[in-house]
Amino acid sequence: MTEFLVEATGVTKHFPLTQSLTETLSRQERRSIHAVDGVSLTIGRGESLGLIGESGSGKTTLGWLIARLFEPTSGTIRFEGRDISHLTGRELRSWRRKVQVVFQDPVGSLDPRMRVWQIVGEPILAQEKATKSEIRARVGEILPSVGLPTGSLDLYPHEFSGGGRQRLALARALILRPKLIVLDEPTSALDVAVQAQVLNRLVALQEEFGFSYLLITHNVAAVRYVADRVAVMYLGKLAEVGPVRQVLEHPLHPYTKALLAALPVPEVRRRGARYRVSGEVPTLISPPPGCRFAGRCPFVIDRCRTEEPLLRVLLNLPDQWVACHRVEEIGMIPPNELIAEAPVLPERPSTMPATPSPEG
Amino acid sequence: MTEPVLQVERLSVDYEVGAGTFHAVQDVSFELHPGRVLGIVGETGCGKSTLAHAIPRLLQEPPARIRSGSVRFRGVDLLKLPRWQLPRVRGTGIGMVFQEPINSLNPAYRIYDQVAEAIRIRRLRESGQAPGLVSPQEPFDYSKPKMPNVGEVLLKPLVPSKGPASRRPMLSKDAQDLRATVLEYLKLVRINDPDTILNLYPHELSGGMRQRVMIAIALSGRPSLLIADEPTSALDITIQAQVLTLMKELMTQIRTSILFISHDLGVIAEMADDVGVMYAGHLVELGPVDQVYRDPRHPYTKGLLRSAPSKYKTEGPLPSLPGSVPNLSRLPRGCPFHPRCVLAHADCTQDPGPKLTKAVEAAGPEHLAACYYSKEVPGIP
Numbered sequence: 001m002t003e004f005l006v007e008a009t010g011v012t013k014h015f016p017l018t019q020s021l022t023e024t025l026s027r028q029e030r031r032s033i034h035a036v037d038g039v040s041l042t043i044g045r046g047e048s049l050g051l052i053g054e055s056g057s058g059k060t061t062l063g064w065l066i067a068r069l070f071e072p073t074s075g076t077i078r079f080e081g082r083d084i085s086h087l088t089g090r091e092l093r094s095w096r097r098k099v100q101v102v103f104q105d106p107v108g109s110l111d112p113r114m115r116v117w118q119i120v121g122e123p124i125l126a127q128e129k130a131t132k133s134e135i136r137a138r139v140g141e142i143l144p145s146v147g148l149p150t151g152s153l154d155l156y157p158h159e160f161s162g163g164g165r166q167r168l169a170l171a172r173a174l175i176l177r178p179k180l181i182v183l184d185e186p187t188s189a190l191d192v193a194v195q196a197q198v199l200n201r202l203v204a205l206q207e208e209f210g211f212s213y214l215l216i217t218h219n220v221a222a223v224r225y226v227a228d229r230v231a232v233m234y235l236g237k238l239a240e241v242g243p244v245r246q247v248l249e250h251p252l253h254p255y256t257k258a259l260l261a262a263l264p265v266p267e268v269r270r271r272g273a274r275y276r277v278s279g280e281v282p283t284l285i286s287p288p289p290g291c292r293f294a295g296r297c298p299f300v301i302d303r304c305r306t307e308e309p310l311l312r313v314l315l316n317l318p319d320q321w322v323a324c325h326r327v328e329e330i331g332m333i334p335p336n337e338l339i340a341e342a343p344v345l346p347e348r349p350s351t352m353p354a355t356p357s358p359e360g
Numbered sequence: 361m362t363e364p365v366l367q368v369e370r371l372s373v374d375y376e377v378g379a380g381t382f383h384a385v386q387d388v389s390f391e392l393h394p395g396r397v398l399g400i401v402g403e404t405g406c407g408k409s410t411l412a413h414a415i416p417r418l419l420q421e422p423p424a425r426i427r428s429g430s431v432r433f434r435g436v437d438l439l440k441l442p443r444w445q446l447p448r449v450r451g452t453g454i455g456m457v458f459q460e461p462i463n464s465l466n467p468a469y470r471i472y473d474q475v476a477e478a479i480r481i482r483r484l485r486e487s488g489q490a491p492g493l494v495s496p497q498e499p500f501d502y503s504k505p506k507m508p509n510v511g512e513v514l515l516k517p518l519v520p521s522k523g524p525a526s527r528r529p530m531l532s533k534d535a536q537d538l539r540a541t542v543l544e545y546l547k548l549v550r551i552n553d554p555d556t557i558l559n560l561y562p563h564e565l566s567g568g569m570r571q572r573v574m575i576a577i578a579l580s581g582r583p584s585l586l587i588a589d590e591p592t593s594a595l596d597i598t599i600q601a602q603v604l605t606l607m608k609e610l611m612t613q614i615r616t617s618i619l620f621i622s623h624d625l626g627v628i629a630e631m632a633d634d635v636g637v638m639y640a641g642h643l644v645e646l647g648p649v650d651q652v653y654r655d656p657r658h659p660y661t662k663g664l665l666r667s668a669p670s671k672y673k674t675e676g677p678l679p680s681l682p683g684s685v686p687n688l689s690r691l692p693r694g695c696p697f698h699p700r701c702v703l704a705h706a707d708c709t710q711d712p713g714p715k716l717t718k719a720v721e722a723a724g725p726e727h728l729a730a731c732y733y734s735k736e737v738p739g740i741p
Contacts, residue, residue, distance in 0.1 A: 054596040054597060191403035192667050196679065224672060225672065266628075278602070
């Protein structure tokens with residue numbers, strides 16, 4: 001039962017919009033932003049799950065739900081088998097030591113008027129009683145493991161470079177030895193060369209301490225290196241979940257294919273016409289029924305606009321989950337063969353049962 | 361060889377602030393030829409944006425100070441022009457697209473007004489009613505360097521002569537024509553439903569749309585040089601791909617020269633013909649993009665290319681450059697990269713540092729690197 005560290009089932013988070021007076025008086029239904037809409041996923045012990053998606057896909061909201069910085073509108077989140085979705089007060093506070101978050105902006109998340117030992121040691125004070133010398137000792141122990149010198153206890157955050165600040169944030173997350181660390185865009189503020197250092201450190205730390213990661217990012221390269229499994233999110237829903245190598249090398253969902261094909265690669269030979277999806281990410285306010293990607297998908301059929309595809313596995317790929325009606329036909333087309341215009345595929349009647357792809 | 365559109369020679373830019381003097385651009389020289397795209401790539405703080413802003417002289421001076429060098433745009437040294445003449449070069453001579461389109465568009469004006477302004481200015485300049493540098497008439501035939509006399513155009517008096525034409529009020533026919541041209545440019549950048557977009561304000565558009573509007577504005581001046589400073593860095597991946605594809609298509613249509621600044625090696629690979637790599641204010645390598653990427657001849661370029669993460673964790677640690685970018689106010693002596701370089705010898709620490717020199721004996725275009733040991737770079741693991 002407690003095989004998974006985190007088990008989220010049908011998690012939904014809606015943010016209600018403010019209503020105008022006329023809307024309130026005319027008793028209109030309150031509209032809301034469907035940031036996360038019925039997402040189910042699991043994170044195993046010691047596993048890293050990468051969550052990729054573009055801005056507005058709800059990936060950060062999902063991460064914050066799992067860290068219980070938001071309370072879900074519906075659905076349950078189980079942590080080590082215990083439902084934490086509606087914990088409050090002292091229970092919530094004592095549970096928090098098991099989950100720590102590293103935020104995107106290392107400048108904004110570090111108080112400029114606090115010294116390193118105060119910043120990194122603050123979670124200790126939130127959880128237990130400790131004297132100043134105890135805190136300093138514990139902070140001094142943790143700093144080398146993120147690659148910062150022990151002697152930097154009395155420095156201020158501005159004395160560090162971008163990579164150094166991100167390490168500080170990481171040290172703060174590590175100090176309570178949590179079970180899960182939610183990394184929200186840990187590398188997007190960093191340059192390529194520094195990124196590699198931070199990613200190496202993340203993997204080394206996981207080997208040392210054995211915690212799980214939820215890596216939220218739009219940076220596919222970071223996910224490739226850190227994650228064991230990857231979940232692709234689009235407009236509040238999961239499009240595809242699977243082992244990292246499988247998803248990144250053989251994406252099944254049309255959106256995943258588009259996302260991967262859109263990555264600029266530092267190789268000149270990749271120039272030229274490539275698969276592009278047209279249009280932009282639509283709004284999350286009162287989304288239409290059916291597949292969320294239907295408006296931009298080159299393979300859209302009528303069924304996609306009415307019936308929502310559910311995450312399902314293909315017979316030949318037991319670990320890879322994908323939410324697409326037509327995956328059997330289009331799943332095996334490699335992304336680089338999909339050029340701008342969608343190839344003409346025969347439409348099959350929507351009543352036909354799904355069959356495994358013959359290519360697999 | 362045709363005459364270069366832009367010729368930057370030994371340009372140095374400093375920032376003088378309380379904490380000291382920051383040498384943001386040091387001794388940078390390059391040429392940009394008609395119809396070519398030169399990419400400048402480097403990490404944060406390497407001076408690439410300062411360079412982009414120094415060329416049309418958009419830097420705030422002070423704190424910035426252009427210490428030395430020359431920036432010859434179509435033969436005129438922009439650094440020697442008096443300040444009041446600079447606006448005449450911008451827009452129709454040098455167009456710009458910046459990183460954050462929301463900061464470049466005026467929030468108080470509708471999209472129509474902002475695109476129309478650029479077109480109106482270009483037309484006034486082309487018809488000689490307003491002083492300003494315009495590009496040679498289309499089609500751009502750079503093989504015949506029959507450009508208007510640049511010096512003469514720039515030296516026109518500030519107030520245009522009060523001929524009957526210059527004071528003519530806008531007729532409804534002109535307004536209609538202008539509207540049609542605005543629509544044309546919005547269609548050019550693939551904006552769906554331009555009739556609606558015209559009447560919207562910038563905040564009502566998405567990031568990708570705003571950047572398209574910025575590109576439309578920049579192109580509507582028909583500049584001979586377009587400076588794009590991280591034009592897609594604020595956009596999502598699929599939107600970035602759309603905008604890059606659009607820019608590539610437009611490049612073939614309008615044949616303007618582009619200086620493309622980015623921190624993303626992948627974006628540069630996609631867009632540029634030539635690439636310049638900057639490190640700590642210095643241009644350390646310059647050459648055709650495929651040659652530089654395939655066979656880098658500066659240890660920094662090699663390190664940068666190698667550190668682009670493309671591995672799974674089961675394949676071992678990512679290669680990374682040790683150390684960090686030096687503080688621009690306290691640059692090391694000699695080659696700025698020597699403290700992090702595996703090839704560093706005693707002579708690398710001596711001033712003056714290495715200059716850009718031919719790195720590869722090749723028949724094709726020049727491949728330059730600022731390294732004494734560039735021959736040993738391919739041997740770095």
